[in-house]
Amino acid sequence: MEAGPPGSARPAEPGPCLSGQRGADHTASASLQSVAGTEPGRHPQAVAAVLPAGGCGERMGVPTPKQFCPILERPLISYTLQALERVCWIKDIVVAVTGENMEVMKSIIQKYQHKRISLVEAGVTRHRSIFNGLKALAEDQINSKLSKPEVVIIHDAVRPFVEEGVLLKVVTAAKEHGAAGAIRPLVSTVVSPSADGCLDYSLERARHRASEMPQAFLFDVIYEAYQQCSDYDLEFGTECLQLALKYCCTKAKLVEGSPDLWKVTYKRDLYAAESIIKERISQEICVVMDTEEDNKHVGHLLEEVLKSELNVHFLDFKLVPPSQKMENLMQIREFAKEVKERNILLYGLLISYPQDDQKLQESLRQGAIIIASLIKERNSGLIGQLLIA
Ligand SMILES: Nc1ccn([C@@H]2O[C@H](COP(=O)(O)OP(=O)(O)OP(=O)(O)O)[C@@H](O)[C@H]2O)c(=O)n1
Numbered sequence: 001m002e003a004g005p006p007g008s009a010r011p012a013e014p015g016p017c018l019s020g021q022r023g024a025d026h027t028a029s030a031s032l033q034s035v036a037g038t039e040p041g042r043h044p045q046a047v048a049a050v051l052p053a054g055g056c057g058e059r060m061g062v063p064t065p066k067q068f069c070p071i072l073e074r075p076l077i078s079y080t081l082q083a084l085e086r087v088c089w090i091k092d093i094v095v096a097v098t099g100e101n102m103e104v105m106k107s108i109i110q111k112y113q114h115k116r117i118s119l120v121e122a123g124v125t126r127h128r129s130i131f132n133g134l135k136a137l138a139e140d141q142i143n144s145k146l147s148k149p150e151v152v153i154i155h156d157a158v159r160p161f162v163e164e165g166v167l168l169k170v171v172t173a174a175k176e177h178g179a180a181g182a183i184r185p186l187v188s189t190v191v192s193p194s195a196d197g198c199l200d201y202s203l204e205r206a207r208h209r210a211s212e213m214p215q216a217f218l219f220d221v222i223y224e225a226y227q228q229c230s231d232y233d234l235e236f237g238t239e240c241l242q243l244a245l246k247y248c249c250t251k252a253k254l255v256e257g258s259p260d261l262w263k264v265t266y267k268r269d270l271y272a273a274e275s276i277i278k279e280r281i282s283q284e285i286c287v288v289m290d291t292e293e294d295n296k297h298v299g300h301l302l303e304e305v306l307k308s309e310l311n312v313h314f315l316d317f318k319l320v321p322p323s324q325k326m327e328n329l330m331q332i333r334e335f336a337k338e339v340k341e342r343n344i345l346l347y348g349l350l351i352s353y354p355q356d357d358q359k360l361q362e363s364l365r366q367g368a369i370i371i372a373s374l375i376k377e378r379n380s381g382l383i384g385q386l387l388i389a
């Protein structure tokens, strides 16, 4: 079963959103090496990331800012951080969080053991939050453990499915062009209404693209752009690539991104994100079997049946001696409670091994169906129960 990251303390509840906050106040390891700048003579801290996470998620319509909304009992932002942390050549990750949610963020970092994270205070708009993150990375910060990177990635905290491949593409393109960003084809046509609410004009859909995240910039380019830009830009702007163009004459390279890069914005996006996470979890499982030596073949048969149910590849397959802990049902329940603290869901499953071949197959098929649905659904109500196939 999928094991969540270790850690025990529960994070504090996120603070509610201040209403009116929005706009109110002012592939190859060789290429990875070169992105990370590890070749001789390069700055060792070449790539850093800034994650704006200071919004209140007005469009989501729930009191908890969306970045802290739980998906399968884990805050959304933790998935995004995990996705960036997996990329070893990103040396620092600067997260911009509001003062009132600083403690929540710290407890998430502690609980899920996130590494390489620095926190800065968010601003009242997304651009201001990003600017605060960039300031923390700029060289002239006293007492800072951060150092100025050559390239900075900017990525929204609410886009959890960012893959290393697209990060590599934008960073590589940013090194060459000064700026780069992920794009997607438009789903709907963009129209411009006139003051009377009637159609003024429409854009030719095939000639336009949706700008997504991640984006990457030569640090000096984007920092200069933020330093130069107007209060109006900081207040109402939504496009970092535009700032680089307007203030540094840097034309960003546009890179095709994957469909999963979309931004969690509305409540239905949380359900979509949950489904994607479940799908991914069910493709990365470790099955630990407790089978007696003379029944080893049954374990292998189960693996075969399970593969057809789940479409998974097995990361690990072990035969372990019966554990003392599992000997009675109460202990399974106690053990399940204990490991749930670490986001591990433990269920007991008893599969009978009839001598009759056909009955054995049926029993294994039932077992595989139960295992597959437990993995896909992560039903926390059933943990510690002994299910029978
Ligand atoms: N003052 C702000 C506003 C937004 N963000 C961050 O910018 C990202 C993208 O913004 P958006 O989806 O607009 O988030 P919200 O502003 O929270 O959502 P809404 O517009 O629905 O209020 C999010 O990670 C959000 O937390 C930020 O760091 N600081």
Ligand SMILES: O=C(CO)[C@H](O)[C@H](O)COP(=O)(O)O
Pocket: 126, 156, 211, 212, 213, 237, 238, 239, 240, 263
């Ligand atoms: O759209 C974008 C591309 O540049 C940004 O990712 C950003 O999410 C826009 O944020 P907001 O919803 O606050 O305008």
